[in-house]
Amino acid sequence: MNLVFRSQPIEILLVEDNPADVDLTLEALKDGKVSNVVRVARDGEDAMDFLRRRGQHLSAPMPDIILLDLNLPKKDGREVLAEIKLDPELKHIPVVILTSSNAERDILESYQIHANCYIQKPVDLEQFMTVVTSLERFWLTIVKLPKGTDA
Amino acid sequence: MIWEIDHVMGIGAPTPYSEPLDGSPDQLGFLLSASPDALLIVDWAGRIQRVNSDAEVLFGYSATALIGKAVEELVPGSFRHRNELQPHGDLISATVQPLAAAVPLSARKQGGSTFPADVRLRSIRIGEEVITATWVRDLSERQREKDLAAGAEERFAALVRSIKDYAIFQVDAEGRITSWNDGAQRIKGYDASEIVGSPMAIFFTQEDIASGKPEWLLEQAKLHGRVEDEGWRVRKDGSKFWADAVLTAVLSASGEVICFAKVTRDLTQRLRAEELVRTSEQRFRAAIDGSVDAFYILRPVRTSGDGKIVDFEYIEVNATAEARHKRSRAELIGRRVSEVSPRTMNDGTFDTLVRVLTTGQREESEVQIDDPGIDIAWAHRQLIPLEDGLALSSRDITARKHAERELQLFADRLERSNQELQMFAHVASHDLQEPLRMVASYVQLLQKRYRGKLDADADKFIGYAVEGAVRMRDLINSLLAYSRVDSHAQALVATDCEKLIAGVLRDLKAKIDEASAVIEVGHMPIVLADGTQLGEVFLNLLANALKFRDGARIPKVRVHAERRANHWILSVQDNGIGIEPRHFERVFRAFQRLHARDEYPGSGIGLSICKKIVERHGGRIWIESQPGQGTTFLFTMPDAQAGGQS
Numbered sequence: 001m002n003l004v005f006r007s008q009p010i011e012i013l014l015v016e017d018n019p020a021d022v023d024l025t026l027e028a029l030k031d032g033k034v035s036n037v038v039r040v041a042r043d044g045e046d047a048m049d050f051l052r053r054r055g056q057h058l059s060a061p062m063p064d065i066i067l068l069d070l071n072l073p074k075k076d077g078r079e080v081l082a083e084i085k086l087d088p089e090l091k092h093i094p095v096v097i098l099t100s101s102n103a104e105r106d107i108l109e110s111y112q113i114h115a116n117c118y119i120q121k122p123v124d125l126e127q128f129m130t131v132v133t134s135l136e137r138f139w140l141t142i143v144k145l146p147k148g149t150d151a
Numbered sequence: 152m153i154w155e156i157d158h159v160m161g162i163g164a165p166t167p168y169s170e171p172l173d174g175s176p177d178q179l180g181f182l183l184s185a186s187p188d189a190l191l192i193v194d195w196a197g198r199i200q201r202v203n204s205d206a207e208v209l210f211g212y213s214a215t216a217l218i219g220k221a222v223e224e225l226v227p228g229s230f231r232h233r234n235e236l237q238p239h240g241d242l243i244s245a246t247v248q249p250l251a252a253a254v255p256l257s258a259r260k261q262g263g264s265t266f267p268a269d270v271r272l273r274s275i276r277i278g279e280e281v282i283t284a285t286w287v288r289d290l291s292e293r294q295r296e297k298d299l300a301a302g303a304e305e306r307f308a309a310l311v312r313s314i315k316d317y318a319i320f321q322v323d324a325e326g327r328i329t330s331w332n333d334g335a336q337r338i339k340g341y342d343a344s345e346i347v348g349s350p351m352a353i354f355f356t357q358e359d360i361a362s363g364k365p366e367w368l369l370e371q372a373k374l375h376g377r378v379e380d381e382g383w384r385v386r387k388d389g390s391k392f393w394a395d396a397v398l399t400a401v402l403s404a405s406g407e408v409i410c411f412a413k414v415t416r417d418l419t420q421r422l423r424a425e426e427l428v429r430t431s432e433q434r435f436r437a438a439i440d441g442s443v444d445a446f447y448i449l450r451p452v453r454t455s456g457d458g459k460i461v462d463f464e465y466i467e468v469n470a471t472a473e474a475r476h477k478r479s480r481a482e483l484i485g486r487r488v489s490e491v492s493p494r495t496m497n498d499g500t501f502d503t504l505v506r507v508l509t510t511g512q513r514e515e516s517e518v519q520i521d522d523p524g525i526d527i528a529w530a531h532r533q534l535i536p537l538e539d540g541l542a543l544s545s546r547d548i549t550a551r552k553h554a555e556r557e558l559q560l561f562a563d564r565l566e567r568s569n570q571e572l573q574m575f576a577h578v579a580s581h582d583l584q585e586p587l588r589m590v591a592s593y594v595q596l597l598q599k600r601y602r603g604k605l606d607a608d609a610d611k612f613i614g615y616a617v618e619g620a621v622r623m624r625d626l627i628n629s630l631l632a633y634s635r636v637d638s639h640a641q642a643l644v645a646t647d648c649e650k651l652i653a654g655v656l657r658d659l660k661a662k663i664d665e666a667s668a669v670i671e672v673g674h675m676p677i678v679l680a681d682g683t684q685l686g687e688v689f690l691n692l693l694a695n696a697l698k699f700r701d702g703a704r705i706p707k708v709r710v711h712a713e714r715r716a717n718h719w720i721l722s723v724q725d726n727g728i729g730i731e732p733r734h735f736e737r738v739f740r741a742f743q744r745l746h747a748r749d750e751y752p753g754s755g756i757g758l759s760i761c762k763k764i765v766e767r768h769g770g771r772i773w774i775e776s777q778p779g780q781g782t783t784f785l786f787t788m789p790d791a792q793a794g795g796q797s
Contacts, residue, residue: 020589027596100585123588123624125595 009035010140013063015047015080016040016098017072021121025067025098028132034140039063044075048083051090063093064145067135068115070099070106078109085114092146094139182284191285193222200282209289211261222285226258226270258287266291318415322398324408326351326369338394338417340387351413354384356391372398373408384415393418444547445472450540451508452487460505462496463488466540475525475545494522507534508541517548528552573637580630587627591620626742629756633741636763641681643768645791648675648689648721651682652710655689659697666697668706676712676719678788684764685788689723691757692784696725698751699782715787718770722785729778739772761786 012029016022022040029038039060041047047068049055066084070077077099084090094116099106102120110118119135122128139145179201183190189206191199202217210217210225217225258268269288274281311319311332318335322328327350331343339346339354346353352365359365359382371378377399384394396415403409439446448467451460465483473480476491488504489496500518507514514534520527529552535542594616602610652672656663663670670693678685693708700706709724730738734745739762744755761784765772770787 020593024592024596100588121588123584123591124621125592125599128592 009037010065011061011063012036012038013047013050013066014038014040015044015066015068015072015077017042017069021069024125024128025132028129029136031129032133032136034136036136036140042073044072044077044080046074047072047080048075051084051087065139066093066095067098068095070097070101070110078113081110081115082113094143094145096135096139098135186286189287191217191222191225191287193283193285195281195283197221197223199225206287209260209287210258222283224259226256226268226285226287228256258289267294316416318413318417320413322351322369322411322413324410326365326411329410335415338386338392338415339384345387354415356383356385359383368396368398369411372400372411376400376402381418393422439469442469442544443471445469445475445545447472447543447545448537448540449488449504449543451505460508463501463504463541465491472545475527477524477526492522492524494524503534504541504543507536511536517552573634576630576634577638580627580634583627587620587623591617591624594620625754629742629754633756633760633763636684636760636767639683640767641683643679643681643789645677646680646682646685647677648685648712648788651686652689655686655693658690659693662694662697666700666706668697668700668708671707671709673709673711675710675721676714677791678719678721679791680768680788681764684767688761688764688786691761692723695757695784696723696727696782698753699727700725701727701779701781714790718787718789720785720787722783724781724783726781728782729780730774730776730782731778732776735774735776738774 014022014025016025026038029036039050041050050057050060051063053060068077068081072080077097081095081097084093084095091114095114097110097115097118098121099118100121107118119131122131179192183192183201183203186203186205189209190203191206192201194200199217199220199222202214204214206217207214212220256268256270257265258270259265267290269290271286271288273284273286275284314332314334315337316334317332318338319332320328320335321330328347331341331347335346336342350365351369352360355365364382368378368380377397379395379397381393381395383391384396385391394415395418396413399412399414401409401412446467446469447465449463450466452462452464453460465486465488468480468483473483476483478491483491488501495501498518498521503514503516513536515532517529517531519529527547528549529547531546531548533544535544594613598610598613598617601613649672652675656670656672689710693710696708697706704726707726709722711722711724713720713722730745738745739758741759742755744753762772765786765788768788770789772784772786774782774784776782
């Protein structure tokens with residue numbers, strides 16, 4: 001795997017209400033190969049404020065990738081996904097559903113609302129780590145992302 | 152026969168013939184032509200002088216041939232008898248004088264054939280001469296008729312003689328036996344020579360003889376023409392038999408008894424038959440009275456106008472029926488159903504009875520009885536149509552119905568309980584996933600970040616915590632898998648085992664290669680199954696076959712299918728470490744492990760999932776094994792064609 005030189009670190013928006021899961025994800029991303037900055041939104045409303053640069057997030061940067069949990073307070077992850085993918089300003093951003101559910105219904109629905117991919121959080125730490133680093137590798141080094149609109 | 156007649160013109164009181172006979176040709180000629188029979192005029196020497204045309208026809212000779220012949224040539228013996236006749240000068244007076252004995256004469260015609268003849272003679276004096284007028288009548292016809300009649304009589308007599316089923320014999324006016332037949336011999340034992348001449352009384356018992364029965368019977372027959380009697384008769388060997396005898400009087404025109412005809416029938420057979428019927432009746436009674444079911448025979452009661460059935464009458468009931476209605480037989484027989492069990496008129500029973508009677512078709516049904524007069528609540532009824540009536544048998548199934556209801560309630564409770572348990576297991580294991588994930592992940596993170604950074608004990612403690620978490624994860628996954636057998640159950644469809652096994656072997660490729668195992672798959676059938684679940688069974692069994700291999704030899708696994716009536720026996724055979732017979736049952740129980748965790752991995756749920764899946768398909772799973780040599784797991788699956796349960 002080649003090291004990729006990027007002028008700026010990748011902006012990751014993590015939408016997750018469980019602090020334990022936030023820390024786990026951060027821990028896993030620390031081991032990653034690509035420099036990245038992780039912003040965390042704790043609920044669906046917070047996530048939309050961030051993306052729309054509202055409220056306390058007036059100067060928030062546009063994320064290069066969004067990691068989204070489905071079960072969120074205030075505004076549910078599915079709603080957030082739908083809003084993002086319908087918004088012409090936001091729909092280009094890859095959204096990875098990272099959630100504990102493996103219900104067929106959730107998977108189907110997510111893809112139907114145009115999630116880019118769906119990952120079930122593994123129980124095992126090692127596996128979790130592997131998943132996150134794989135994510136990183138795939139989306140941030142292999143795949144081409146559009147340059148940010150405010151680059 | 153020869154009859155001497157004097158009177159030519161008619162038989163009876165003599166009438167004087169006014170003209171004296173003088174023998175002139177004219178008078179004789181008149182006689183010849185007027186005669187209705189063949190007439191020969193014979194001279195005293197016995198030679199034929201004149202004949203009539205009937206004689207020509209009868210004897211077959213022409214008149215000229217006949218004239219001059221000796222009459223003895225044609226009717227031998229006829230001329231001889233003329234000596235017994237009194238010559239008469241004329242045809243006056245004298246009456247018919249028959250000869251004492253009739254002698255049949257045989258006349259001869261031209262050609263030599265003979266015929267029986269009736270010859271009548273009359274001597275006539277003509278002047279000095281005496282001629283004999285000889286009338287000849289051909290009796291062949293009459294003889295034939297007589298023979299026929301005699302023949303018929305003889306045949307009839309032979310018929311009567313040969314009848315074997317009836318004793319038919321004649322008894323004279325004094326009561327003595329004058330004839331016998333085969334039937335009499337057979338029935339009474341005597342043969343004709345022994346019995347003819349004996350009195351009829353010989354057939355009667357001592358008591359009957361003493362009381363004068365035989366004589367009384369003869370008297371009755373005389374008085375009334377016939378008498379019929381049923382009673383005991385005695386055979387030649389002294390044995391008795393029950394007889395039906397008819398004595399008929401044969402009377403003369405004046406009413407005198409000529410003789411009696413007796414026809415006797417041996418009724419022993421009939422008696423036996425009656426006895427059989429009686430015995431059968433008794434058995435029938437015993438059977439229906441002994442029956443635990445109520446038994447009735449009903450007859451319809453119809454309106455006189457249109458014959459419509461309006462009610463039913465009890466013709467026969469058994470003991471159980473009496474007990475059910477709390478009435479005795481006498482209180483039921485003859486009574487109407489509407490009176491004894493009024494509810495049955497309105498609850499559909501009456502309609503059913505009418506229907507069975509009119510359609511002539513049997514019917515069976517289970518009915519609920521709501522009648523205070525009857526002490527059962529549920530009955531299984533069978534209705535059988537009879538000629539004009541019904542047989543009804545009613546079994547008390549109250550207890551069974553209650554048991555059924557109890558069972559149904561219990562089954563419902565069980566079903567509900569199962570579903571709750573199912574839901575609980577599913578929810579529990581599902582919801583447990585999250586906190587488990589937290590614990591496992593962070594304990595592992597702790598282990599990763601702080602290994603060697605805390606004291607030795609810390610590492611050890613954290614190690615144990617991690618192990619625990621991992622085991623918990625496995626357990627919960629197993630529980631989830633187990634509960635999915637029901638929650639993720641799919642319909643049973645035709646499934647190609649060959650394709651399924653090929654897929655499973657692909658999934659196990661890594662393990663197969665690692666063990667250098669040789670897998671042999673025989674011809675696999677199409678079975679009726681949930682493909683996903685059947686795949687899980689094969690996966691588990693094949694994985695086990697590889698896991699529990701004997702380190703000393705190359706693992707060989709053989710998958711085989713054997714046909715039975717409507718199902719297949721599938722088997723997975725290995726040459727691994729084997730299982731002891733005493734563990735055959737245990738291995739199928741959830742979480743039962745036979746080995747230490749560090750010897751062979753696995754949660755111990757695989758086989759119990761296999762068992763649950765196989766049993767869901769209506770089959771069974773079992774083991775054959777030799778410890779140290781290998782194990783075969785066998786299970787049944789329904790054939791896709793038959794679609795039946797194994």
